[in-house]
Amino acid sequence: MLIYSSLTTILLLAVFSKTWALTETERLEGYYARNYTWPPKFLPDNPGWVKLMTQRLEQTINPAVVAPNFTELGFGMTRAPEPLMEDLRNAIRDGLKNGDARLEGKIDVIDGPQEPLFIDRPDLTQRVLRELHPYVEAWAGTELTPFTAYGLRLYQNQSALWMHVDKVQTHVVSFILHIDKSDDAEDWPIFIEDFEGNTHEVSLTSGDMVFYESSKCNHGRPRRLNGSWYSSIFVHYYPKHGWAEVDHKMENHYAIPPNWNTPVKPEDKKYTPLTMEGTSFREKECPDDWCLTQNTIKWSGPGEEGVWLDPKFRKHPLEFKTRSVMVE
Numbered sequence: 001m002l003i004y005s006s007l008t009t010i011l012l013l014a015v016f017s018k019t020w021a022l023t024e025t026e027r028l029e030g031y032y033a034r035n036y037t038w039p040p041k042f043l044p045d046n047p048g049w050v051k052l053m054t055q056r057l058e059q060t061i062n063p064a065v066v067a068p069n070f071t072e073l074g075f076g077m078t079r080a081p082e083p084l085m086e087d088l089r090n091a092i093r094d095g096l097k098n099g100d101a102r103l104e105g106k107i108d109v110i111d112g113p114q115e116p117l118f119i120d121r122p123d124l125t126q127r128v129l130r131e132l133h134p135y136v137e138a139w140a141g142t143e144l145t146p147f148t149a150y151g152l153r154l155y156q157n158q159s160a161l162w163m164h165v166d167k168v169q170t171h172v173v174s175f176i177l178h179i180d181k182s183d184d185a186e187d188w189p190i191f192i193e194d195f196e197g198n199t200h201e202v203s204l205t206s207g208d209m210v211f212y213e214s215s216k217c218n219h220g221r222p223r224r225l226n227g228s229w230y231s232s233i234f235v236h237y238y239p240k241h242g243w244a245e246v247d248h249k250m251e252n253h254y255a256i257p258p259n260w261n262t263p264v265k266p267e268d269k270k271y272t273p274l275t276m277e278g279t280s281f282r283e284k285e286c287p288d289d290w291c292l293t294q295n296t297i298k299w300s301g302p303g304e305e306g307v308w309l310d311p312k313f314r315k316h317p318l319e320f321k322t323r324s325v326m327v328e
């Protein structure tokens with residue numbers, strides 16, 4: 001069993017991080033200049049979230065613990081417009097029929113006997129990025145810059161997507177749009193952690209859109225898919241104002257205290273050992289490789305057009321402040 005302490009992980013991040021150009025002395029100057037403490041002041045500071053992040057820090061380091069949050073609880077769900085969904089579903093059925101689906105290649109956070117399939121439809125991914133931009137801005141309550149829309153990906157039978165958080169600089173406010181699944185496929189819930197520290201298990205219906213703060217909320221599909229294929233598109237934005245100016249990855253480096261390289265004694269380890277798979281996490285001692293899948297808040301689509309549902313099942317009107325904007 002591989003046991004990674006927070007220290008090993010930080011060291012690995014340091015070694016592999018291209019932006020790691022600081023000496024330890026310079027980094028510590030940054031730590032003191034920012035008045036950081038250890039453990040850091042978590043944002044947000046809800047008790048449940050602080051408890052979860054404290055656990056995570058002992059197991060490893062979450063890249064976005066000190067970055068600000070934009071919503072109250074970290075995620076929500078709505079529905080995409082049906083005409084767009086119809087075109088996306090047809091693109092998959094046609095792509096599969098015409099043999100346009102190619103193997104995507106090995107991806108470190110995805111595990112399974114077969115690689116995912118990929119149907120390349122930049123016309124549609126750009127349309128999603130543009131057409132649903134007002135939706136995600138309405139949810140986040142802030143103006144956003146589109147970064148990327150990725151898809152159409154089709155996960156194949158017995159795939160798992162290990163729990164992870166996304167890149168803190170560019171994948172800040174995101175959504176997953178579930179397009180379709182094969183007729184033989186069972187539900188394949190997404191597991192996601194909210195800002196009160198609860199783990200949710202969300203089963204989606206074609207057309208459901210899950211908004212989430214993807215660099216803060218740990219998410220994944222660690223339970224394996226049972227069925228031929230399951231398809232989604234992944235869309236990422238970052239705040240338009242005041243975000244790109246800050247090097248958020250460096251900010252996380254600065255938040256690490258001196259003595260980070262003092263090993264945690266085995267008897268002081270309180271949590272299940274965490275194993276890194278690339279940039280993602282597994283707890284191999286638990287079913288589905290993730291202990292909290294055993295204690296979730298379960299919910300399922302379909303969502304409702306024009307409103308978004310928060311993690312407490314409260315409905316909020318989706319108030320568009322902007323029109324669809326052209327992608328720069």
Ligand SMILES: *[C@@H]1O[C@H](CO)[C@@H](O)[C@H](O)[C@H]1NC(C)=O
Pocket residue numbers: 033034035
């Ligand atoms: C850190 O604390 C010092 C002394 O209280 C204060 O002068 C300084 O502005 C603080 N710096 C930051 C970045 O908060």
Ligand SMILES: *[C@@H]1O[C@H](CO)[C@@H](O)[C@H](O)[C@H]1NC(C)=O
Pocket residue numbers: 044045046069070071072073195
């Ligand atoms: C961040 O989360 C806290 C606690 O959940 C919440 O009170 C606060 O409003 C959130 N920040 C924003 C900008 O929504």
Ligand SMILES: *[C@@H]1O[C@H](CO)[C@@H](O)[C@H](O)[C@H]1NC(C)=O
Pocket residue numbers: 184226227
């Ligand atoms: C997977 O689905 C097949 C039917 O396609 C079923 O026989 C099998 O029991 C399912 N496996 C699990 C682990 O649910």
Ligand SMILES: *[C@@H]1O[C@H](CO)[C@@H](O)[C@H](O)[C@H]1NC(C)=O
Pocket residue numbers: 157158184226227228
């Ligand atoms: C997926 O894999 C499981 C386990 O090997 C198997 O039971 C099931 O029949 C497979 N489903 C399909 C559609 O291939």
